[in-house]
Amino acid sequence: MNANLTGHLSPDDPDLSPVTRAMLALRTPLLAAWMDEVRGSVPQAKDLPLPILENTLPAYFDTLASLLTPGHSARILTDIGAVASEHGGERARMTMYDATALIHELQIFRDVLFRELKHHGVELDEAQRTTLFAHIDATIRESTNAFIVVQAALREQFFASMAHDLRTPLSTAQMAAEMIGHTSDDPSVRRFAEKIVASTQRIDGMTRELLDRITFCKTGAVQLVIERMDLTALVRDVAQWAEHFHSVELEVEAEPIEGYWSREAIHRAIENLVNNAIKYGARDPAIRLTLSTTIERVQLMVHNHGTPIAPEDSESIFQLYRRAGRQHPGSGWGVGLPYVRRVAEAHGGSVLMSSSREDGTAFVIDLPTDARPFAGAPTAA
Structure with a gap:
């Protein structure tokens, strides 16, 4: 399964x-x-x-x-x-x-x-x-x-960051040129200062237009505090919390499964997946949490039964403020799954999703066992 x-x-x-x-x-x-x-x-x-x-x-x-x-x-x-x-x-x-x-x-x-x-x-x-x-x-x-x-x-994120950062030195150059123009008695100096001011204003306008045209949500980088931790213990904690709301089955390949991750970020990501399984999944059978490893990587799967996520929604559910509305009606901003993807990607990993009526819905967080070399990796989410 x-x-x-x-x-x-x-x-x-x-x-x-x-x-x-x-x-x-x-x-x-x-x-x-x-x-x-x-x-x-x-x-x-x-x-x-x-x-x-x-x-x-x-x-x-x-x-x-x-x-x-x-x-x-x-x-x-x-x-x-x-x-x-x-x-x-x-x-x-x-x-x-x-x-x-x-x-x-x-x-x-x-x-x-x-x-x-x-x-x-x-x-x-x-x-x-x-x-x-x-x-x-x-x-x-x-x-x-x-x-x-x-x-x-x-590239879009890079250009947006560059355009934003350019505005500070441009503003400084513009103010300096204006001061030179106001304080100098030399007509040639004032003329050159006016050209500098006009040019910096034009560049500033271009950078503002670039920022306006870039359509993405700047939610900030995921802040990771990487430490050695036992992922099995963390998943057990989440499973014990979830059992207050829904039956849970936990399967772990080994105990402990230790590595280097951000405890708080991974905890929130797993809670988001389990909370979605509780909220949108069927009351029966139990939600399954499975923890396993491959070569220098670890996989955490959250599986539930219920109304499947349509193939056409398999990407939109990871987009900020969007959700698979036809399958899962309800209120909410839909920030949980984008956060899960950002956390996985910031660790140098990925999130996989599979959903069908016969097999249920499964989300897998797949991470390097040691995320220290990849902490703060770029995220597309």
């Missing part, structure tokens, strides 16, 4: 087809081979920290493998698009990649996948090969689109 979003589908799951299980059994060596080849072939990836290079690839790999199980749910198709988009967005925020590098690393993934499957004796029929090829090609397109959109948002 949504284990694909955390990269923890089991190769022993009897509900999965033999070829899916065979792929899952090769997850670790295949991803390791992919990372080695990417480091050697993509210059921008050479010095990337392992958790950033790994990114959401375990979740992507598991979701791709699920496509080879006949009768897979429609949710899997939505999931693979969501994971692909998050991959592209994280590459834009956390690396020096350009679009060419992103496309190259996904092409390497495709080549490594088929090479390693063949090497380990996993036979694919023509329909299965076609399915994998088609969805990897779609992944390249969707990841690249997300990469371009997030890069544009980051």
Whole structure:
């Protein structure tokens, strides 16, 4: 149930087809081979920290493998698009990649996948090969689109910040030029001072127009106080609080799961997800909190049943002051999920979402185990 979003589908799951299980059994060596080849072939990836290079690839790999199980749910198709988009967005925020590098690393993934499957004796029929090829090609397109959109948002934020910061020295230069014009008896000096004043006023007007044209909400950076902490204990605290309002099931891979994160920010983000599950989910069954790890990363999943979030709302729910109104009517500003995304991205991570009537709704916060090198990373949310 949504284990694909955390990269923890089991190769022993009897509900999965033999070829899916065979792929899952090769997850670790295949991803390791992919990372080695990417480091050697993509210059921008050479010095990337392992958790950033790994990114959401375990979740992507598991979701791709699920496509080879006949009768897979429609949710899997939505999931693979969501994971692909998050991959592209994280590459834009956390690396020096350009679009060419992103496309190259996904092409390497495709080549490594088929090479390693063949090497380990996993036979694919023509329909299965076609399915994998088609969805990897779609992944390249969707990841690249997300990469371009997030890069544009980051450029927009940069230009807005630059335009705002320019106004202070411009104002100082203008006042100095006006003072020179008022105090000098030399006509030439006054004439030049007037030109300086006119030019600074023009530049100031241009910067104000630029600020007016940039349409984004400046909510400020997420303030992170990174410290060593036990995420298992924090999640248990949230689960105990939530049990006053709704039944909760907690599953943890290990205890403790320690790393470096912002305790307050992560606590608020998890509470927001659990509160949404309580508010918008069905009364039964229990809300599930699952805590697991992959290579130098940790995944926290909040899952509930209830009215699903429509695919067309899967992005708008993360936008400030917007919400999936048709599915979840009610009052409120809708700042919870944008905050969750900002917290995850500021830690160098991502948020994945999957929703369907049959499988329920799951949100996964996927973070580097040690967020210190990435604290305050740029956020597109």
